[in-house]
Amino acid sequence: MLMQISISPTDRLFVLTGAGISAESGLPTFRASDGLWAGHRIEDVCTPEALEENPALVWEFYSQRREQGAKAEPNPAHRALADLEAKLGDRFFLCTQNVDDLHDRAGSRRLIHMHGELAKSRCEDECGRPPIEDRTVYASLVEVGRCTCGARLRPHIVFFGETPLEMSRIQSKIDDCSLMVVIGTSGSVYPAANFVNWARHAGARTVYVGPERPLNASAFTHIVEGKAGEVLPGLFEVLSI
Numbered sequence: 755m756l757m758q759i760s761i762s763p764t765d766r767l768f769v770l771t772g773a774g775i776s777a778e779s780g781l782p783t784f785r786a787s788d789g790l791w792a793g794h795r796i797e798d799v800c801t802p803e804a805l806e807e808n809p810a811l812v813w814e815f816y817s818q819r820r821e822q823g824a825k826a827e828p829n830p831a832h833r834a835l836a837d838l839e840a841k842l843g844d845r846f847f848l849c850t851q852n853v854d855d856l857h858d859r860a861g862s863r864r865l866i867h868m869h870g871e872l873a874k875s876r877c878e879d880e881c882g883r884p885p886i887e888d889r890t891v892y893a894s895l896v897e898v899g900r901c902t903c904g905a906r907l908r909p910h911i912v913f914f915g916e917t918p919l920e921m922s923r924i925q926s927k928i929d930d931c932s933l934m935v936v937i938g939t940s941g942s943v944y945p946a947a948n949f950v951n952w953a954r955h956a957g958a959r960t961v962y963v964g965p966e967r968p969l970n971a972s973a974f975t976h977i978v979e980g981k982a983g984e985v986l987p988g989l990f991e992v993l994s995i
Contacts, residue, residue, distance in 0.1 A: 757978060758991045759961055761933065767842060768931035769835060770949055771850045771857070774938020774964050778983045779826040779856055801913050805878070809906070810895040816872065816909040817891045819853075823872050824889065828860035831937065831982035834989075836861035841992050847927045851939060851946050853911055868918040868946065874910035877901035885910040918945065928952045935961045937982050941968035950974060963989070 761767060773783040798804050799815040839846040839862055848865045850857055853872040857865055875888035881903040888907065892898050899907045912918050928934070934953040941947045950960050950973040962974040963985050971977060978985055 757976070757989075759933070759935070759976070759989055760991045760993055761842070762993050765932045766845045766930055767838070767847065768927055768934045768949075768953065768958075769846070769848045770934065770936045770939065770946060771835075771848070771852060772937065772939025772943075772946070773852060774940075775829075775831050775982045776826070776852050776854050776856055777938070778831060778981055779829045781822060781826050781854060781856075796914060800911070801915055805908055805913070809878075809898075809908075812909070813892050813895055813898055816911065817893075820872055820889060821891045823854045826854065826856060828856045829983045831986045832856050832860035832862070834986035838990055838992070839864055847931070849924055849927070849946075849949075851943065866920050866924060868912070868920065868924060870909070870911040870919065872909070872911070875899070875907040876910045877903060877905050878908040879903065879905035881905065921945070924949075925952070928958075929956050931956070931958050933959045933961070935963065936968070936974070937963045937986070939964070939968065941970035 777783055794815060798808070799812055805812050835848060835857065839848070846864055848857060848862050849868055850865065851869050853867060853870050855871065855873050873887060873889045874885040876885040877883055881901060883901060883903065901907055928949055931953060934950060936950055939946065947970055950970060953960055954973060960974045961976045961978060962968055962971065963978045963982055965979065965981055967977060978989065
């Protein structure tokens with residue numbers, strides 16, 4: 755029988771999701787054992803230096819990611835988290851390392867994309883204007899739009915070497931949580947891999963859900979092995995007063 759995680763009327767839940775939950779919707783994780791991302795070196799497509807040296811290749815790469823993302827649909831794990839948010843309200847918070855919009859399309863609203871959003875673009879010169887909605891699959895660099903300041907747009911993605919988004923808010927939510935659930939992440943990408951340690955330090959229960967044990971498995975109080983789409987729909991028991 756599948757274990758259940760009880761959520762009391764006073765519990766505050768912090769959920770962290772990684773590439774594994776999107777992989778169940780058919781989106782590749784890109785990070786292969788040979789160190790390549792969809793056939794490219796990370797240094798060539800996902801660093802500030804790559805954007806400066808070869809913006810055409812960077813935009814080609816992320817345009818392909820947009821095309822793939824548009825074909826994917828939220829799976830039962832995404833929908834289970836949206837349903838849980840509907841029950842818990844402000845006691846629920848979701849942070850995802852994924853740049854796709856599957857959580858959003860499933861109905862999640864109390865959500866941070868700490869590594870950016872594939873369906874948005876922002877100013878390449880970081881002029882301070884907010885990101886804009888942009889799902890365009892660009893055929894060439896000359897098609898890429900411009901910010902109102904005149905600079906070319908860049909994907910609204912946190913490249914390697916850049917600081918993840920809204921870290922102060924994330925830290926505050928972790929400090930405030932009594933239960934952390936981490937789903938489909940290997941425990942190898944920082945700072946997200948440290949979130950469970952921060953939560954444990956704050957006294958929270960910590961649960962991992964995924965098909966195999968993560969590298970930081972020792973930091974969790976419970977490990978639930980299995981596909982998120984099969985495990986999450988029946989995992990939580992929300993207790994009433």
